[in-house]
Amino acid sequence: MFILKYIKEVFSGLKSLAVGLRRTLYYFSHHKEIITQQYPDNRDTLVFPDRFKGEVVMVHDDNNEHACTGCTACELACPNATIKIITKFDITPEGKKKKAIDKFVYHLELCTMCNLCVVACPTDAIKMAQTFEHSVFNRAELTKVLNKPDSKIREGVE
């Protein structure tokens, strides 16, 4: 009886190993199961979901106008001081002084893509872009000014 149990043990052990071997042989011989994405080659066909949080950008329309009033809601919402808004005073045609943004400084190297600034923005001036290849050789390149040169605030945005 001892011998029988011993042999049984050996066979059940071998069977469990054979089951595993069959599974790996299946994958070895079925190459259509391969899930590797060949990343730099498939760059053109990569599709990112439109909610993907890659970096913060400011939306500009065709007239080089944005919707940022410089209210600093995003700056306050940001947990790690990623956004710094530098304001200036524009002179309106009526001769009044009006607050506007000079520079919308965005530190990509500090950003954790938490989306709080985009949620906080009352005028939907900023949004998350789907870019993701952020590596640069110089750290200073990661500090970006989001408003384009000579852009101004869209009419009617308060």
Place this chain on the structure above:
Amino acid sequence: MVEEIGSTAAGDIIINVGPQHPATHGVLHLVITINGETIQKVEPHLGYIHRSIEKMCESLTYRQFIYVTSRMDYLSSHINNHACALCVEKGLQIEVPSRAQVIRVLMDELTRIASHELWWGAMAMDLGAFTPFFHAFREREAINDIMEETCGARLTMNYMVPGGVMQDIHPNFQSRVKEFIALFKSKVSEYNELVTGNIIFQNRMKGVGNLSAADAISFGCTGPTARGSGVSCDIRKLYPYEIYDTLNFEEILETGGDSFARYMVRVREMSQSISIIEQLIDNIPEGDFQAKTKAVLKLPKGEFYQRVETARGEFGVYIVSEGGTTPYRIKYRSPGFSNLSALDHMARGSKLGDLVAMMGTLDLVIPDIDR
């Protein structure tokens, strides 16, 4: 470790496992004393990746501090965020819309499956089988894609906000989740073929790393680690939050108390999470995804505590508020820290190879232990 050399018996060797070591999945530093292959003592040394998250949170507002908790237990980041959001809601007495509650639970359970998938692969890799790791990632990738579509990120989503969730679910969400459930169900038998049933694996797991129910309680173990020893500790059952009390699921309990029992708890938990998702996915109520909240959140003066069940065990958030916009003090009760403390007790007298298996079954995430 100079100071310990004097205290060792003859023939004992002290080995530093970590902070950089393939078995520690991160930067856990264990100082182990061995005699031959037999472990005499295991001393975890923490502090290598301490980022003082609790202190950081004191300077962040109640909306901002949530995202930091994704960086603790990064494999159950949704659930961590969830705990913080719940705690703030408790303080502000916000009623969360039922749609948001269902979405939160769905996300939690998806996260739990993703976490257990990764654990399963890493566990097998600890034991020297590399293939399951890649196979587990295939299913986990499907969850990550769902997360990416709805939350916009794959690992640290920051989707839970006080009052609900940040955005409504993506229109594709339900169909994608159903696809995932079908994929998972078709592949789960492979897990048994490759790992669970394997005679080598069973011999490595059964009877090692014994942790009795009494010890599990006294070490403060929670989650699958304690449930493997037969301790009922599922927060979703004992202190239900959100809609868990209306759901029909089973708390997985194994009585073995060894590495294999802990392994089986996690594997069976994945199917329970699938069943929770199946119950909810077609029944997401219409309505708001977020309650109306004030622009600036101020918690009333007092102390607030909220516990949730993460993939690793009980996670607690303790907030002391002085009535301002930022918390006066925050304390996190992380499951990994308590679970790790049982390692020394479990490992004494077993072999070096078993230590790796035990660490695998504890499912340690180092940033969670060392905040």
Place this chain on the structure above:
Amino acid sequence: MVIAGIAVITLFALLGLVLVLMERRVAAWIQIRLGPNRVGPGGMLQSLADTLKLLVKEGMTPDGADKFLFNLAPFIAMMVAMLLMAPIAFASDFQLWNLNIGVLYVTAISSLMVISILMAGWASNNKYSLMGAMRSGAQIVSYELSAGLSIMSIVVLSGSLNLNEIILSQADGWWIFKGHIPVVIAFIIFIIAVTAETNRAPFDLAEAESELTAGFHTEYSGMKFALFFLAEYINVFIVCAIGATLFLGGWMPFHIGHWQAFNHVMDFIPSSIWFFGKTFFLIFLIMWFRWTFPRLRIDQLLDLEWKYLLPISMFNVLLITLMAILGWHF
């Protein structure tokens, strides 16, 4: 003779490259990945690129190491692997050294491998290395027994220690077919034992990555590491070549009884292709094991040898001896 020797040494270098590439390809396909596909056509030159990288890398010798032994160990590993190449019959008329005790020579020399591992582990002055070396010592010494016993069963059947004569004795059928179930059992034990002897997963305790970082070669880098790496693959090739020679008829073509036409077609395939085909099939088996199974624990490893493999193979040798005496095989 000299030309043949140079040819074998070239083969030696080539084999390392091919086997590393093969290992990576097998691993990738099993793990639903693509594997190397960037260097050269279809990634063919990947291992060449790796070798180049290792060649130009600095070969560090740790401060506390025994410098002489530390630097000697990889060369011993390499030398042992080279010596083992000598008696192998690569084709029907190509054998460097037709030794009348070929089997004995192979078993004797292959056990020298453990010396280089022990030397490397001891001289590194590293606790992980030392543990890896000690594990390896225990492992190789014990598994040599069952490997030897399963080799012995073929020696008993064919009545010769000469590798060439063993091959010739299989002209009418390979031993694995002629020898009934006992030889199949011996073959399985042989495969398990040589997997352990070459320190391959699931018996890779000497370098158990998740436990001992890299085991006995933790401190080695550059070309010295590459020599260990190469020696491992050459050893795999050699044990598989021995397995093919003993059990699968070496360069003997596959013949079925009296099917003259079939046998004639089989004879057309060059004998070297038969040899390499069988050897690479066995190498694939060993790689397949590696990428499927988890690792054993050290005490389980020794249990497997002393409680299962050794008793079974001893009983098996007795059975085969009886079979050989009574002439029960075909």
